[in-house]
Every structure is written in C-alpha cells, then in structure tokens.
Amino acid sequence: MPETRQPIRVAGQPLDALAEVIGARRLPPVERWDPALCGHSCMRIAADGSWYHNGERIERPAMVRLFSTVLRREPDGSHVLVTPVEKLTIDVDVTPFRALAMSHEGDGEKRRIAFEIDSGDAVILGAAHPLRMIDETPRIEVRNGLEAIVARPLYYELADIALAEGHQPPGIWSDGCFFPL
CATH class of the missing domain: 3.10.540.10 (duf1285 like domain)
Structure with a gap:
C-alpha cells in the first residue's frame, strides 16, 4: 500500500498555517x-x-x-x-523520535516554536507538547507519552533565545507556556 502521509516541513511556513496542517493530520x-x-x-x-x-x-x-x-x-x-x-x-534505545528542525515566530510570551520530527510529524511547543529536561537533554512530548529528543543545534538555538531574554531561571516561552532550560 503506498504511503499517503507526506512529511510535514516547518521551514518557511507561517505557524498559523502549520498549526492547521498539524491539526488536520x-x-x-x-x-x-x-x-x-x-x-x-x-x-x-x-x-x-x-x-x-x-x-x-x-x-x-x-x-x-x-x-x-x-x-x-x-x-x-x-x-x-x-x-x-x-x-x-x-x-x-533512548526516545523513538528526534526533533530535527525548528521554526519560531514572535518574542517573549508571544513566541510560538514549531519542531519538525523525524517521523514526518511536527508539533508546536506548548501545553499539549511540553518540553522537559531529562539528564540535561531536552525532550518534547510528541503524542501519548512518546518523546522526541531535541537535536543539539536546536537546543543551542533555544539556549541563545533564553539567554538573550534573561529569564531567571533561563528558559523559553512558546504558545503561552514557559519552559525552563
């Protein structure tokens, strides 16, 4: 049976449009x-x-x-x-998925961050898809307890955002939620 699920790409997509694509999946x-x-x-x-x-x-x-x-x-x-x-x-071995690409819009509390997952899915970081640190490794919940490790370059990008904004503790906002790093 041919595959009908094409991978969702986050690059170059407005997050509102991306949220619609994710919701329709x-x-x-x-x-x-x-x-x-x-x-x-x-x-x-x-x-x-x-x-x-x-x-x-x-x-x-x-x-x-x-x-x-x-x-x-x-x-x-x-x-x-x-x-x-x-x-x-x-x-x-660790987690079933990897977050390999990232896109974000807005600043501070108004920021939204989307992650492209190696399974062909995408998520918007927020209450439904929280980020947590396990053994100093950031993980995003993809669905039903399944997690994706955030690729190191993306984590560095998140850390740069957190440091630039100066939150204590350091962390990032996405979709109305704050996630300590």
Missing part, C-alpha cells in the same frame, strides 16, 4: 486498541533515530513513517507497535 487510534501481546517485533529504534529490523537498518523513510504511526508507549514505559489485532514490543 489523522493518526491511527492506537490508544483505543488493546490486543494481546503477540511477542517481539525484532525491531529497534537506535539512539540516533535509525530503525532496525533483525539487525538490518530500515532504509525506506516511508516505511519508518508508517511504523511510527502505530507506535505506542505503554504505562510501564515500554514501547509497542500496535494494530487492532496484534501488539508487538519494540526496543527503543
């Missing part, structure tokens, strides 16, 4: 599916965001994007690939 309702655990998928998401099956890297980005739509984080912190009829565990 429909993902499978994995949170409503509860099949029995069938075993292990023989899949792993490496720390760099690469997906592997039986030790071989999955080279087709469309395949990775498709698998990412049925990824779910369980209450115990584990990750599974889930459909209405089966559930398979998947190993995740």
